[in-house]
Structures are given as C-alpha cells and as structure tokens.
Amino acid sequence: MKSKIPKSIDEYIENFPKEVQLVLQKIRKTIQKEAPNATETISYAIPTFVQNGNLLHFAAFSKHIGFYALPSGNQAFQKEISKYKFGKGSIQFPLNEPIPYPLIKKIVKFRVDENLEKVNKKVSKKKIQVQKKKS
Structure with missing residues (x-):
C-alpha cells in the first residue's frame, strides 16, 4: 500500500492488487450486510466500521487480512478463531x-x-438518574 493515509475505504482498497481488492470488498460487504446502520470511516489508517462506538477494523497485509473485533470479539469466538494466528484484539486470516x-x-x-x-x-x-432527581 502507498504510504499516504487513505480518505475512504474505497481509496484504501484501491491500493492493493486485484485479488486482494476482491477479498477486501467481500469482507466489506459482509460487514455492511450485518451492520447496515454502521458508518464507514478510516481510523488508524485502516477501514473501520462505527455503530454506537467502534465495531471493528480490517486491513490487508502481504500474506494475511487483519481483522480487529476488539478483545471482546476475540474472547467470544475463542474456539472458532483458534486455528488462526490471533492476539488480544486481532485475528490474521491468511490470504492463501x-x-x-x-x-x-x-x-x-x-x-x-x-x-x-x-x-x-x-x-x-440516565433514566434512573433523572427519575431520582424528580423524586
């Protein structure tokens, strides 16, 4: 990828080879389908989806896709992600x-x-606090 920070997810994806672009677009569409009200943005120079706070981030690297569902996303799916390289808040999906x-x-x-x-x-x-103040 070029060193400048992209302004949009489209711009981010355009910086990769065609076969990686296809994977990134499919991940994006998968996220959009499950989170239709989420807003797309670039954060930490990578694609990010926000809905009531950060939902997740994803990024392409030379040999894998990094998927960042925050620690809670990884904790909830320990069994399913165990076959991949992962950290506290990241999962690496190999491109091969x-x-x-x-x-x-x-x-x-x-x-x-x-x-x-x-x-x-x-x-x-907040509703409880408001009710207490009214009492």
Missing part, C-alpha cells in the same frame, strides 16, 4: 486460505449487539 466469511458475519453481529447493549445500559442508567 479461504477467508471465513461466515465467522466474520457472526463476529460482526456479536459486536453490533454488544455495542447496542452498552448504549441501552447507558440510557437506562
């Missing part, structure tokens, strides 16, 4: 193996639900 789109779909759905739950807890907490 089939990309696990069904797993990506499950992780995205988990993160959407998790972020929504956090928002609902905050809203409930």
Whole structure:
C-alpha cells in the first residue's frame, strides 16, 4: 500500500492488487450486510466500521487480512478463531486460505449487539438518574 493515509475505504482498497481488492470488498460487504446502520470511516489508517462506538477494523497485509473485533470479539469466538494466528484484539486470516466469511458475519453481529447493549445500559442508567432527581 502507498504510504499516504487513505480518505475512504474505497481509496484504501484501491491500493492493493486485484485479488486482494476482491477479498477486501467481500469482507466489506459482509460487514455492511450485518451492520447496515454502521458508518464507514478510516481510523488508524485502516477501514473501520462505527455503530454506537467502534465495531471493528480490517486491513490487508502481504500474506494475511487483519481483522480487529476488539478483545471482546476475540474472547467470544475463542474456539472458532483458534486455528488462526490471533492476539488480544486481532485475528490474521491468511490470504492463501479461504477467508471465513461466515465467522466474520457472526463476529460482526456479536459486536453490533454488544455495542447496542452498552448504549441501552447507558440510557437506562440516565433514566434512573433523572427519575431520582424528580423524586
């Protein structure tokens, strides 16, 4: 990839060879399908989806796709990601193996639900505080 920071996910994807572009676009479409209300952006110079906070990031490297579902996404899918190289908040999907789109779909759905739950807890907490003040 060129060294300048892309302004959009399209611009990011354009910087890679055609075969990698196809993988990146399919990952993007998988995320969009599971998180249709998410906003696309570039954060940390890589594609990012935001909905009620950061959902996830993904990036292409010479031999793998990095998928960053934050620590909670990895913790929830320990068994499924165990066959891949992974860290606290990252998973590496090798480009010379089939990309696990069904797993990506499950992780995205988990993160959407998790972020929504956090928002609902905050809203409930605020409602309780407002009710206490009125009492």
